[in-house]
Amino acid sequence: MRSIRHLLVFLMHLSLGTFAERFSNGYYYQDIVNGNGGMYFHRIRLLVESSQPLVSAVQGSNVTLPCHYRYEPELSSPRRTRVKWFWQPEPVHGGLQERDVMVAIGTRHRSYGDFKGRVRLRRSAPGDASLVINPLQSDDTGRYRCEIIDGLEDESITVHLKFRGVVFPYYSHRGRYLMNFHEAKEACEQQDAHLTTFEQLFAAWEEGLDWCNAGWLADGTAQYPVSVPREACGGTDLAPGVRSYGPRDKDLDRFDAFCFTSSIRGEVYFLQHHSKLNFTEAGEACQNDGGRIAKVGQLYAAWRFVGFDQCDAGWLADGSVRYPIVTPRINCGLSEPGVRSFGFPPKHLKNGVYCYKVRW
CATH class of the missing domain: 3.10.100.10 (Mannose-Binding Protein A, subunit A)
Structure with a gap:
């Protein structure tokens, strides 16, 4: 009777395939028939990890939010998994619930809402589910969750995105x-x-x-x-x-x-002109040069991100007069780096001008 029972167990597993999988307690188990007719269990665990839980980026650029998944022990053949990314805005946006960013199964994927057409999975290697966002928009900061679903099992990690600015x-x-x-x-x-x-x-x-x-x-x-x-x-x-x-x-x-x-999408420069200009002339001069008069935020971004240093006072779009200093020196303001300001002088006065051109 014992040998017949062993034979029935063997035939049952043979009909289901040599390895019959089941799921329990957060693990996948492979039931494997040993040579003596008995069984032992070999558990396979899904792990989801991120090499960078906090990512800083610049508005208008692209960014990759790392997410990788693997199995322990390593599988000999790939499994069919589903990748889902979610986004939750910062509390300043009103404490909104998670929103769908994208879902991918194999080569098929779908993106949602404002992320549509701007997101993809990197897939640079097996198990790479990193999210690429291009370009970054002003409201993209917040908490992103990468969820990997394999059958009944799912695991996730969180990556926080903030702007460097x-x-x-x-x-x-x-x-x-x-x-x-x-x-x-x-x-x-x-x-x-x-x-x-x-x-x-x-x-x-x-x-x-x-x-x-x-x-x-x-x-x-x-x-x-x-x-x-x-x-x-x-x-x-x-x-x-x-x-x-x-x-x-x-x-x-x-x-x-x-x-x-946090924007460096264009070039800020001091316009070399044969004479100083009043505010109206300054705006026209930038237009004639193929650009437009720069904004205060654009001048600060150029100073911080690309090291723009110019010891010449110039008009900006709000009617203020400023100049950026990276390396403090004599006759260029205070002893610390920064954007110097002369406030809002009368617009008929003559100054230089800072222009801005968009990079295509």
């Missing part, structure tokens, strides 16, 4: 502390930037940003960074840090703005 203070041409939240938001956007988040302002403070005027942030608070405590900036008794007025009335309260730019 520069924070700069901005105030109205009418004067200080004259913008409500909505006006500050619009002012930043007009300068090819966005209201900064607290995390971005804090990182800028850690890099040395010191500004004694409170400005709107994207979360509706008014804050300012202080590296050197002084009486005019909250007093000398307070430690350095980011000072906050907390949430403010977005319609009634008035502050400056802290803007954040």
Whole structure:
């Protein structure tokens, strides 16, 4: 009877294939008949990993969010898996739920929403499910989740995407502390930037940003960074840090703005002209050169990302006059690198001009 029972077990497994798979407790198991008619279990575990859980990129560029999957032990032949990517905006966007980015099964794939036509899987090697986004748009930052589904099993990892950029203070041409939240938001956007988040302002403070005027942030608070405590900036008794007025009335309260730019999609340059120009002439000169007068955010991006250094005051699109300094030197402003500002002089005065050309 024992030999007959062994024979029946052998024939059953032979009819199902030498290796019969099943799923239990988060693992795949292969039931293998040994030479003595018995069975032993060999479990195969799906692992999903990312070599870079935090990715920094620049708006307008492309980025790859790493995601790889493998099996332990390694399989001798590939399995059919489904790859899904999800995106969840930062809390500043309203704490929205996860949204579909794309799904892929074999060579078939589908992208969704604003990601349609901008995303693909890299697939540079077996198990590579990395997401490529090209180009990056202003609202793409947030939490991305890569999910690998194999039969009844699924595993996932999370990659956070943030923009590498520069924070700069901005105030109205009418004067200080004259913008409500909505006006500050619009002012930043007009300068090819966005209201900064607290995390971005804090990182800028850690890099040395010191500004004694409170400005709107994207979360509706008014804050300012202080590296050197002084009486005019909250007093000398307070430690350095980011000072906050907390949430403010977005319609009634008035502050400056802290803007954040992460765009290097074009070239900013100082126009070499035979004479200095008033504001109207400056705009026309840039147009005649095939470009347009540069915005404040574009000048800051050129200073930070490509090391633009020019010791010549020039008009910008908002009517301000500024110049970027990477290497401080005599007659070029203060001892620290930065974008120097002369504020908003009368537009009939003569200055140079900074122009901007889009790269195709």
